[in-house]
Amino acid sequence: xxxxxxxxPIPACLGDLLSLSNLFLSSNMFSSSIPSxxxxxxxxxxxxxxxxxxxxxxxxxxxxxxxxxxMDLSRNQFSGDIPTGIAxxxxxxxxxxxxxxxxxxxxxxxxxxxxxxYLDLSRNNLSxxxxxxxxxxxxxxxxxxxxxxxxxxxxxxxxFGNYSMESFKGNGALxxxxxxxxxxxxxxxxxNSKARIRLIIYVALPIASTLLVMALxxxxxxxxxxxxxxxxxxxxxPLGSWRRISYHELHQATDGFSESKLLGNGSYGSxxxxxxxxxxxxxVKVFKLELQGxxxxxxxxxxxxxxxxxxxxxxxxxxxxxDLDFKALVLEFMPNGSLDKWLYxxxxxxxxxxxxxxxxxxASALEYLHHGNATPIVHCDLKPSNVLLDEDMVAHLSDxxxxxxxxxxxxxxxxxxxxxxxxxxxxxxxxxxVSTKGDVYSFGILVMETITRxxxxxxxxxxxxxxxxxxx
Numbered sequence: 001x002x003x004x005x006x007x008x009p010i011p012a013c014l015g016d017l018l019s020l021s022n023l024f025l026s027s028n029m030f031s032s033s034i035p036s037x038x039x040x041x042x043x044x045x046x047x048x049x050x051x052x053x054x055x056x057x058x059x060x061x062x063x064x065x066x067x068x069x070x071m072d073l074s075r076n077q078f079s080g081d082i083p084t085g086i087a088x089x090x091x092x093x094x095x096x097x098x099x100x101x102x103x104x105x106x107x108x109x110x111x112x113x114x115x116x117x118y119l120d121l122s123r124n125n126l127s128x129x130x131x132x133x134x135x136x137x138x139x140x141x142x143x144x145x146x147x148x149x150x151x152x153x154x155x156x157x158x159x160f161g162n163y164s165m166e167s168f169k170g171n172g173a174l175x176x177x178x179x180x181x182x183x184x185x186x187x188x189x190x191x192n193s194k195a196r197i198r199l200i201i202y203v204a205l206p207i208a209s210t211l212l213v214m215a216l217x218x219x220x221x222x223x224x225x226x227x228x229x230x231x232x233x234x235x236x237x238p239l240g241s242w243r244r245i246s247y248h249e250l251h252q253a254t255d256g257f258s259e260s261k262l263l264g265n266g267s268y269g270s271x272x273x274x275x276x277x278x279x280x281x282x283x284v285k286v287f288k289l290e291l292q293g294x295x296x297x298x299x300x301x302x303x304x305x306x307x308x309x310x311x312x313x314x315x316x317x318x319x320x321x322x323d324l325d326f327k328a329l330v331l332e333f334m335p336n337g338s339l340d341k342w343l344y345x346x347x348x349x350x351x352x353x354x355x356x357x358x359x360x361x362x363a364s365a366l367e368y369l370h371h372g373n374a375t376p377i378v379h380c381d382l383k384p385s386n387v388l389l390d391e392d393m394v395a396h397l398s399d400x401x402x403x404x405x406x407x408x409x410x411x412x413x414x415x416x417x418x419x420x421x422x423x424x425x426x427x428x429x430x431x432x433x434v435s436t437k438g439d440v441y442s443f444g445i446l447v448m449e450t451i452t453r454x455x456x457x458x459x460x461x462x463x464x465x466x467x468x469x470x471x472x
Contacts, residue, residue, distance in 0.1 A: 002026040002048065009033075010054075015040040018311065026050040026072065033057070039064040050096065051075045058102075063088030070094040074120065077101055087112045098122040098144070105129075106145070111136045122146040122170075130155055130174075146170045153185045245318045245330055249276060250284055257286060264338070264385070268294040268401050273333065282317055286328045297401035298327045304377055304400040305329070312365035314388060314398040331398070335391045340384035343453050354393060355450050361395035362387055366443060369397075370436045378404045378435065382442035383423045384449065406435075422456040 007029040014023070015037025023041070026048045033056030034049070044065050054076040063085030065071070069092060078100040086095075087109030093116060102124040110119070111133025119140060126148040134140070135158030143159070144167050151173030154160060165180045175185040253274030254261045263271045269287040276282070285301075287294045298321075305316040318330040339358065342348040350358075362382075369377040379386075379400065386399040423442050445456050 001028070004028050006030060010035055010038070010049075012037045014038060017041065019043060022046045024048045025052070028052055030054055034059055036061075042066070044068055046070045048072045049076065053077060055079065057081075058083055060085065062086055065089060066091075068092055069115075072096045074098040074100070079103065081105075082107055084109055086110070089113060091115055093139075094118040096120045097124070100124050102126060106131055106150075108133050110134060113137070114139070116140050118142045120144045121148070124148055126150060129153070134158065135160060143167050150174055154180065154182070243318055245276070245320060247320055247322060247326060250274060250320055250328060250330070252277075253282075254284065266399060266401070267291075268297040269328075274330075281333045283331045283333045284320075284328050285331060286326075289325070289327060295327070298329070300403055301329060301400045303405065304403050307373065307375075308369070308377070310365060310368045310372070312361045312394070312396055313368070314396045332390075332396075334388035334396060334398075336389035336393060338385045339387040339389065339395065339450070342389070343384055343450065344455075350450075357393070358387070358389070358395040359447050359450060362397060362443065362446065365395075365397040366439055370439070376406045376436060378406060379439050379442075380404055381420055381423070382439055382446055383420050384446065387446070 002024045003026070005028065006025070009032035010025065010030050012035040014020070015035060018040065020041050021043050022045060023038075024046070027050070030049070030052040031054065034054065036059060038044075039059050039061045042064060045068060047065070047068060047070070050072040051074075054073075055078065057080035058073070058078055060083055062083050066088060068089055071089075071092060071094065074096040075098070078097070079102065081104035082097070082102060084107050086107065089095075090113065092113055095113075095116065095118065098120045099122070102121070104126065105128035106121065106126055108131045110116075111131060114137065116137050117139045119137075119142065122144045123146070126145065127150065129152035130145060130150060132155045134143075135155050137158065140159050141162075143163050146166065146168060147170030150168075150171040152175070154168060154174060154176035156177075161177075165182070168174055168176070168180060168182065174182055176182045178184065251257065253276050254272040257270075257272055261272045261274065263273050263283060265271075266285075268291055269285050271283055271285045274282050274284050287298045289295060302319060305313075309315075314334070315332040316329060317332060320326065320328045320330065336342070342350060366379070366382075369379060377400075379397065380402045381399060382397075386397065388396045388398050390396060423445055424438065448454075449456060
């Protein structure tokens with residue numbers, strides 16, 4: 001959206017686009033400060049907010065953009081210091097902050113950003129010395145700190161011998177090599193050095209020690225008070241979208257788990273629609289604990305859902321467990337039901353774009369499960385009835401009751417778990433092997449079923465040849 005006449009503050013809701021990797025808003029008329037929500041974009045690679053009227057300080061938690069490679073904030077009205085957290089941007093190669101009102105020192109931690117190739121801090125109000133740690137930046141081909149209030153000696157070593165006077169002009173108190181047309185640096189006398197050492201030993205150290213002791217006492221007392229409050233404030237602490245829901249509330253919200261509230265039945269449980277007194281609508285999956293394997297299915301689903309977060313996975317709201325008598329998961333409600341209902345109903349239909357978008361959503365969920373976690377997750381039961389659609393027809397993958405978590409050192413796992421005949425990969429039944437390839441096989445069947453509206457037959461389980469003939 002660069003090069004327009006967009007004005008006002010940058011919308012805070014951009015921080016909800018968690019998969020956003022490139023954001024270009026330069027050459028507009030945006031004002032106000034950078035919304036704090038933007039630091040939620042953990043996958044952001046390129047950010048360009050240059051040539052606007054943005055003001056205020058830079059985000060304190062700027063270090064959350066850990067994978068960023070390029071950031072242009074130049075030609076705005078940003079003020080305040082450069083946050084020290086910028087050193088966490090280890091992959092940043094391009095950083096432009098020129099033509100702002102930035103004050104304070106250049107952080108010493110810039111020397112830890114070893115990938116930097118371009119650094120422009122010119123035309124600000126920076127003071128102090130140029131950190132000597134910058135000589136460690138062996139890829140820094142462009143460096144500009146001109147027109148600030150910097151002083152002291154320009155560092156020697158690294159690539160500093162390659163920079164011209166244009167990089168340093170406009171700083172009246174800098175000194176350095178003759179080719180930079182700057183005054184030569186005066187050597188410090190030994191008397192001044194000795195006086196400084198005596199000052200540190202006899203004055204600064206006692207003061208620092210006293211402050212440190214006082215700070216430790218303050219921290220200890222504060223921690224004691226905090227521990228005393230934890231037990232009484234447990235219910236007050238924010239828990240994000242998680243909330244406590246009792247069995248009594250579930251029973252009331254579903255009219256006693258009546259048939260009229262039943263959304264569907266699965267191998268190990270039934271799903272009901274419920275509405276709480278505050279108007280919140282949800283889906284609750286009640287496990288049939290009398291069935292063998294239901295308890296394990298509950299544990300697996302809890303383990304998967306508590307370790308995953310993705311826009312195309314069904315979100316967990318809460319859980320309700322009473323030893324071995326009752327176990328349920330409270331899940332986000334999907335008003336448009338399952339993909340299965342839409343494919344085989346006379347009252348619903350898709351256009352080709354909707355079918356494509358649903359397949360992309362499911363593929364995104366699988367890619368996240370297989371590669372977006374430290375422990376890869378295999379769904380093991382991918383089929384239309386386990387793909388749910390929200391009010392915007394965005395697809396969400398659900399039902400992780402027989403999912404498998406693969407160890408870091410394993411690419412496959414032996415299992416006795418069976419999935420749905422017709423959708424599972426042949427090796428599930430023949431060799432008992434679970435791997436990410438099985439989900440990919442099931443996804444292929446799901447794609448063809450969504451396009452053709454033909455259910456896979458049981459005979460497809462016999463192998464690849466049957467699959468090919470069914471596709472034809």
